[in-house]
Amino acid sequence: MNVSDKILIAAISFISCLTVTSCSNDEPMMINVKTDPIPEHNKNTLVAWDTIVCNQLSKNQIYIGSRYLGIQNWDCNGNPPSIYLGAVFPETSFGNHFDREVNGLKNPIVAYTDFSDPFISTIENPSGAGYNKYIKDVIHSEEYKTSGTPKLDLFRVSNITNLDSLDDILTDNKAFAKTICEVVKQDNNTDNIKNWTIGEIVFKGFSVTTDIPESGIFINKDISEKGLVYVRSITYGASAYFVIGSDLPFADIKSLLTSWSTSNSNESKLKDTSITVFTNSSPGQNAVVRHSLESLNTFVKNPYNKEEYGYPVYCTGCYLEDNSFFH
Secondary structure (H helix, E strand, O other): OOHHHHHHHHHHHHHHHOOOOOOOOOOEEEEOOOOOOOOHHHOOOOOOOEEEEEEEEEOOOEEOOOOOOEEOOOOOOOOOOOOOOOOEEEOOOOOOOOOOOOOOOEOOEEEEEOOOOOOEEEEOOOOHHHHHHHHHHHHOOHHHHOOOOOEEEEEEEEEEOOHHHHHHOOOOOHHHHHHHHHHHHHHOOHHHOOEEEEEEEEEEEEEEEEOOOOOOOEOOOOOOOOOEEEEEEEEEEEEEEEEEEEOOOHHHHHHHHHOOOOOHHHHHHHHHOEEEEEEEOOOOOEEEEEOOHHHHHHHHHOOOOOOOOOEEEEEEEEEOOOOOEOO
């Protein structure tokens, strides 16, 4: 299969996925234009993203889908945090390292999924072990089997002047950005490539949420609640990052990812296009490296199998003191 065929396959798949849905009234932010402000989880980037699709990105959700990613068979290991519903952290740690967990005996919590027919269960002992048992029960439930497929949540691209500027846009995981750069340089003669495009695709699978505990999280009321945040919800999904090197201008690459022309001029321009794809749907968060648009197309059509459930891409936190959302 030649490069132009692969582009066509990918374009068709992208077009079928890039459907922007309307917002609910549950405080979502909706971006439905082709150039837009940087979404909430990348306000500190030095290079702007050009967003193509952004579906119902709530301001209460914290994006953690790239922060802990590593790359298989490279000196960059995934470092997923140990988070679960009801886990409590200092506000300075929440959404960053998720370290310094505050432990203590906890009240039971009710957990439920966002399926149309939700799976609801009580976690009697909120802990890592108790939560993992709950997730296993979810995956083996009839509700999960009929819950539908992952939905495209975010698709955006950016033009970077050189590969070394990757960490200006993937600011929450410098090691991941650096290793992407190393992989691409190993596989390409970068001196002969004029333009670089970085892309990010995020799929949402399902979310699990706990009700606000009537008696609070901790049984021991002597624990100071000031500045403490508990995990209110976790959303599982999958992500892909890709780097395209080409002599084509950025505008043409973006157009090819959302539409297609079979003109001979396009086919000739694409002959030197290269792509490196990094996909992850594993809880271990070590991305798999691929080298074709066909592999990106495969990911878009099927981010992960039904027997899997992805990894945490979003979470929300609430303060123990008043149950207000942590931002």
